[in-house]
Amino acid sequence: MLDYAVLKFIWWLLVGVLLLGFAVMDGHDMGVGTLLPFIGRKDEERRVLLNSVGPHWEGNQVWFITAGGAIFAAWPLIYSTAFSGFYFAMLAVLWALFFRPVGFDYRSKLASPTWRNAWDWGIFVGSAVPALVFGVAFGNVIQGVPFHFDDTMLVFYTGSFWALFNPFALLTGVISLAMLVAHGANYLLVRTEGVIRERARVASLGATVIMLVGFAVAGVMVAGMQGYVITSVVNPDAALNPLNKTVVQQAGAWLNNYHTYPLTIAIPVLAFVGGLASLFFAARRCGVAAFVATAVAEFGIIFTAGVSMFPFVLPSSSDLANSLTVWDCVSSHRTLGVMFWVALVMTPVIILYTSWAYRVMRGPVTVEHIRATDHTSY
Amino acid sequence: MVLDESVVSLSRLQFAATALYHFLFVPLTLGMSFLLAIMETVYVMTGKEIYRDMVKFWGKLFGINFALGVTTGLTMEFQFGTNWAYYSHYVGDIFGAPLAIEGMVAFFLESTFVGLFFFGWDRMHKVTHMCVTYLVAIGSNLSALLILIANGWMQNPVGSHFNPVTMRMEMTNFADIVFNPVAQAKFVHTLSGGYVTGSVFVLGVSAWYLLKGRDIQFARRSFRIAAGFGLAAALSAIVLGDESGYNVAESQQSKMAAIEAMWKTEPAPASLTLFGFPDEETQTTHAEISIPWVAGLIGTRSTDKIIPGIDMLTAQNAQRIDRGVVAVKLLEALRKDPQNKDLLDRFNSVQADLGYGLLLKKYVADVSQATPEMKAAAVRDTIPHVAPLFWGFRLMVGLGISFLALFLVSFYFSARNTFMEKKWLLKWAVWGIPLPWIACELGWFVAEYGRQPWTIHGVLPTHLSTSTLSAGSLWFSLGGFVFLYTALLIAEMFLMFKYARLGPSALGTGKYDLETAAAKGV
Numbered sequence: 001m002l003d004y005a006v007l008k009f010i011w012w013l014l015v016g017v018l019l020l021g022f023a024v025m026d027g028h029d030m031g032v033g034t035l036l037p038f039i040g041r042k043d044e045e046r047r048v049l050l051n052s053v054g055p056h057w058e059g060n061q062v063w064f065i066t067a068g069g070a071i072f073a074a075w076p077l078i079y080s081t082a083f084s085g086f087y088f089a090m091l092a093v094l095w096a097l098f099f100r101p102v103g104f105d106y107r108s109k110l111a112s113p114t115w116r117n118a119w120d121w122g123i124f125v126g127s128a129v130p131a132l133v134f135g136v137a138f139g140n141v142i143q144g145v146p147f148h149f150d151d152t153m154l155v156f157y158t159g160s161f162w163a164l165f166n167p168f169a170l171l172t173g174v175i176s177l178a179m180l181v182a183h184g185a186n187y188l189l190v191r192t193e194g195v196i197r198e199r200a201r202v203a204s205l206g207a208t209v210i211m212l213v214g215f216a217v218a219g220v221m222v223a224g225m226q227g228y229v230i231t232s233v234v235n236p237d238a239a240l241n242p243l244n245k246t247v248v249q250q251a252g253a254w255l256n257n258y259h260t261y262p263l264t265i266a267i268p269v270l271a272f273v274g275g276l277a278s279l280f281f282a283a284r285r286c287g288v289a290a291f292v293a294t295a296v297a298e299f300g301i302i303f304t305a306g307v308s309m310f311p312f313v314l315p316s317s318s319d320l321a322n323s324l325t326v327w328d329c330v331s332s333h334r335t336l337g338v339m340f341w342v343a344l345v346m347t348p349v350i351i352l353y354t355s356w357a358y359r360v361m362r363g364p365v366t367v368e369h370i371r372a373t374d375h376t377s378y
Numbered sequence: 379m380v381l382d383e384s385v386v387s388l389s390r391l392q393f394a395a396t397a398l399y400h401f402l403f404v405p406l407t408l409g410m411s412f413l414l415a416i417m418e419t420v421y422v423m424t425g426k427e428i429y430r431d432m433v434k435f436w437g438k439l440f441g442i443n444f445a446l447g448v449t450t451g452l453t454m455e456f457q458f459g460t461n462w463a464y465y466s467h468y469v470g471d472i473f474g475a476p477l478a479i480e481g482m483v484a485f486f487l488e489s490t491f492v493g494l495f496f497f498g499w500d501r502m503h504k505v506t507h508m509c510v511t512y513l514v515a516i517g518s519n520l521s522a523l524l525i526l527i528a529n530g531w532m533q534n535p536v537g538s539h540f541n542p543v544t545m546r547m548e549m550t551n552f553a554d555i556v557f558n559p560v561a562q563a564k565f566v567h568t569l570s571g572g573y574v575t576g577s578v579f580v581l582g583v584s585a586w587y588l589l590k591g592r593d594i595q596f597a598r599r600s601f602r603i604a605a606g607f608g609l610a611a612a613l614s615a616i617v618l619g620d621e622s623g624y625n626v627a628e629s630q631q632s633k634m635a636a637i638e639a640m641w642k643t644e645p646a647p648a649s650l651t652l653f654g655f656p657d658e659e660t661q662t663t664h665a666e667i668s669i670p671w672v673a674g675l676i677g678t679r680s681t682d683k684i685i686p687g688i689d690m691l692t693a694q695n696a697q698r699i700d701r702g703v704v705a706v707k708l709l710e711a712l713r714k715d716p717q718n719k720d721l722l723d724r725f726n727s728v729q730a731d732l733g734y735g736l737l738l739k740k741y742v743a744d745v746s747q748a749t750p751e752m753k754a755a756a757v758r759d760t761i762p763h764v765a766p767l768f769w770g771f772r773l774m775v776g777l778g779i780s781f782l783a784l785f786l787v788s789f790y791f792s793a794r795n796t797f798m799e800k801k802w803l804l805k806w807a808v809w810g811i812p813l814p815w816i817a818c819e820l821g822w823f824v825a826e827y828g829r830q831p832w833t834i835h836g837v838l839p840t841h842l843s844t845s846t847l848s849a850g851s852l853w854f855s856l857g858g859f860v861f862l863y864t865a866l867l868i869a870e871m872f873l874m875f876k877y878a879r880l881g882p883s884a885l886g887t888g889k890y891d892l893e894t895a896a897a898k899g900v
Contacts, residue, residue: 055497058448059490066481068455073478076470076546083459083466084845091855094456098449098862102869105445109873151713153545154464156846239543241716331471332541332548339475346482350490357490360501375886376434376496 005236005327007336011074012313012326014343016306018067023180023298025060025354028291029053031184033100033127034177037120039188039199044367046120047108050378052191052365057104059354073339077153077242077329078314082137085147085157089133089164096129108378128177135176138305139169142254143225144317149243158318168221175214179301182207182278183294189287193364197285204282204290208297212275215301219268222308227253228315234327242328247320254308264307271300388852389461389844392859394826396453398819399863403447405818408522408569409576409611410440411515414495416603418508431889432600433511434499435882436580441496442873446866448489453859461852463845465833471548472538472555473528480524488517522572523565530561533829534629535837540729542712542722547837560629563622564825570615571821574781575814577608578807581788583878585807588798592891596882598798601807605788605797612782619778623676626828630835632695632760633828635688636767638673639663643687647674653772656764661688688761695760699753701728702735706745733837734760740841759831770824777817784810 002010032053040046053060072079083090099122107119143166146159185204189197232246258265274297281290309315315323330336370377414433421429455477458466466474491513498507531538537554538547549555581604587597626634634640639656640648641663650672654663677685686694708725709732715721737759738745741752748756784806791797797804829835833843877884883892 051497055493056490058493059486061448062481062486062489065452065455065485066478068459069474069478069481072458072466072470073474076467076474079459079470079474080463080466080845083456084461084463084847087460087845087847087851087855090456090460091858094452095858095862097452098866101445101448102866105441106869106873109442109877153467154846155467239541241543241545331474332544334552335471335475335549338549338552339478342479342482346486350482350486353487354490357494360494360498375884376499 001333001337002340003237004239004333004336007333007340008236008326008330010340011330011336012306012310014340015067015071015074016303017347018063018070019302020299022063022067023302024183024295025063026057027131027180027298028184028187029057029060030127030131031180031182032187033123033184034131034181035184035188035200035203036127037124039196039203040120043113043116044370045196046116047370047377048192048196048365048367049188050104050107050123051370052188054104054378055361056354056357057100059357061100070339070343074331074336075313075324075329076331077155077324081147081155081157081314081324082141082145084155085145085159086137086140086164087157088161089137093130093133096126096133099123099126104378127180131177131180132173135173136164136169138176139172140164140166141314142172142222142305142309143168144228144249144315144323146318147314147316148319148322151243153242168218168225171214171218171221175211175218175301178207178211178214179294179298182211182275183291183298186278186282186287186290186294189282189285189290191287191365193366201282201285205279208275208278208282208294211297211301212272215268215271215275215304222254223252225254226251227256228309228312228320228323229253229256230311230325234325236327239332240328242324243322245321245325245328247315247323249320257307257310267300267307268304269300271297271304274298274300382849383841384849385847385852386841386844388849388856389847390840392461392852392856393457395856396450396457396859396863397826398822399867400447400450400454401818401822402815403443403450404522405572405575405814406443406579407440407447407518408572409574410436410443410579411511411518411576412573413576413580413603413607414440415508415511415515416607417600418511420603422504422508428596428599430504431882431885431887432596434885435596436600437495438877438884439579439583439874442870442877444492446870449866450863461845461847461855462833462843465838465843468546468838468843469834471546472531472535475549475552476524476528476531476555480521480528484517484520484524486517488514488521491517519569522568526565526568527556527558527561529825530558530564531555532834533564533825534558534560534625535834540732542709542725543716545713547834560625563618563625566618567615567622567821570611570618571814571818573611574608574615574778575818577604577611577785578781578810578814580604581608581784582807582809582811585804586878587881589801589804589808593881593883594798596890601788601797602792605785605792608781609785609789612778612785616778616782619775620676624679630828631686632688632691632762633767633824634677634685635691636762636764636828637771637824638685639764639768640673640685640687641689643684643690644674646678646684647671647681648677648685649673650676651768654768656768658764688764692757692761695734696753696757698731698734699737699756701731702733703738703745703748704728704735705732706735706738730836733832733834733839736842737831737839740839762828762830767824767828770820770827774817774820774824777813777820780810781814781817 032049036046036049040049103119103123107116147155147157149155182204185200188200226249229248229250230245231248234245274293277293278290281293311326313324313326313329414437417429418433491510494510495514536558537551539550541548580600584597584601587593639651641661649668649670651666651668654666656663705728708721712721712725735745737756738748738752742748787803791800831839833840883890
């Protein structure tokens, strides 16, 4: 079996990969859902947007579900602390997500414009709210969250719901939303034609600019922010009690990893490269290249957050020593090992059959196509 | 760490409500996915278009149901973390694994191919499409397997031990958890329950068309497939449910004793109480009708092993609570002095009873201060309430037998090809549509209410498992769920009735009765 320390690190990477999978796959249909009421001005246009993701959104959503399940299995303390601490934010995400499966499946089953319009806005809410709230949650995690444990490891969250909406977190929320909208718009460049494609191009350019400016501003804010540093000796290869360490706050500490490991600077640089490439390709209507570019930007942005905080995963602002790190928030050696092998075997299989599904359904979705398949399309 | 009692009750209520609601949609998904695969196999083998139309039409109803199954499943994924944070920490090492594997192995498969099932008709060869339909069915069934492995571990926590450093249960043997006999028995019983639900649904809706005299060719083929599949499913639900009963008797004696209202331990083999009025106050069952030997045979598969009654179980549990107090105190000492080998050895010798010590935390923060009254109350807590389990179980079994009867009769008249004239049978099938849902929900109620006072049987008491939320937060979320779920259910039922009434004419092929009637201007 692999060393415990190695597995702990691998699982940090794997959670990152699952979040990236979520952003790349579910992200693009959330982007399309957010753009739905704006790019689709008539019913048929909206149906084009819906059907461009129609056969795939369900499978894509499983990236989100699996990321949640994997965090439960690999980082149970993060799952329990973050989900219960961010109770109302999680409810907002969950209740918003309700509108997606029903929205997609029920919307076109009745001809009534009121019915259809209501579900369209439901899909908008179900797409935009999670994208925004995930970003807000990340912004709060980066700043530290007020929670502590008692000696039995029962967690207490002492912050308020409204405190989540501070300036930095709102900024990360906007970055997250803009990132998924840009990615979704680039997907539409691939799968649609004509006027819809032109509107998607404008949306892609605008959202990418917002994403790039937001990411740059967030970088400046993080440089001056109080980061966290472990000051006691931690043995990454042992099962650890998360309460047995000492942690201090230091201004600018979130940049320490870039000083220690200069190669990691490539990751935030990739976020900018991806964003700029998306502008370049979207302007020239190269859909596939633009889609890959925003996927690269998503990789850069998500892993920038992870690398900046490493080894912290969920710092506690109210009781620094209770902060959770990649070394002490994890499952047992055996569980990480079992889950690693399952992930190693299953991920390529999933990517393989998902690619096949996209290949089968390839080609542009048009208004004519919708008219011809009125009874079976969304 | 004494949690607010109202938070515990509200968290339980919210979980029960959202889980039971989720399971309104799951059994139909499980059952119909295989029925669709069977219909499509017939289409591929015979090439008759009517079978393809059957897959498409029943697939529409499947889709309306599936959307809410996915929606309400999201809640289940979130809720362990949001509302059961201590549970998630305490057992996430074991319980999280099957949930994550469910995503990777089952739900991805089901969800990716369900999209192709609906949208891929004209994009692939008919054999390929049939394989897609099978993959949807296999995915949904695998999904149930992994969820029931997680749930089976809550009922019978094998393959794990307590680690005082991390203060939680940890996995010692993954294979034991996967091949947990309780999980396997629950899996096959739950699946066959789903197949019964799917078959009753298709049988009942088809019977309605036959009663209306509409789309006869379409309806009678659907009826026959449902009758055949349903008969097999109803038989296995009963046989495999019996296997499940055997497992309950082995691993969860308190649940078995409560279901059977077995107040006193009987000499082997114990009798089976068919009917009666259990009375918890006096620990007796009034007007009892019982059959000698049967409970002993089902529960122990022998004539000489006893099934412990409530009297014997409470005596055993009182001893376990005493040892549990020792375990809790040793753990507290060990948390302060983690390097002490002697403390660790002593703790490990009693750690199997740690959970029983924790039961006292409902009454007192420091369990060594527990009074005899508190201990007596904790002992009483170890036996779930008898009457709801006694009645819930009997109602479920009665319904199960009625499904077997329905399918036997339907199958018999299908074989003789006279079922279309038997109005009473068709009416029975129509009015019987809601019954499998009642049986499924009762089954879950018996399984989970019968698990009380534990979330993990013998390991973690329910009253320690929740998050540290306020009662106000719970009222808010509960209200939100009730509101949203009610609205979604109205939309779902509306579409389900609308499309079921339309029948195959909903496909827009122009071949079926409502459309041809409209075309003729009737």
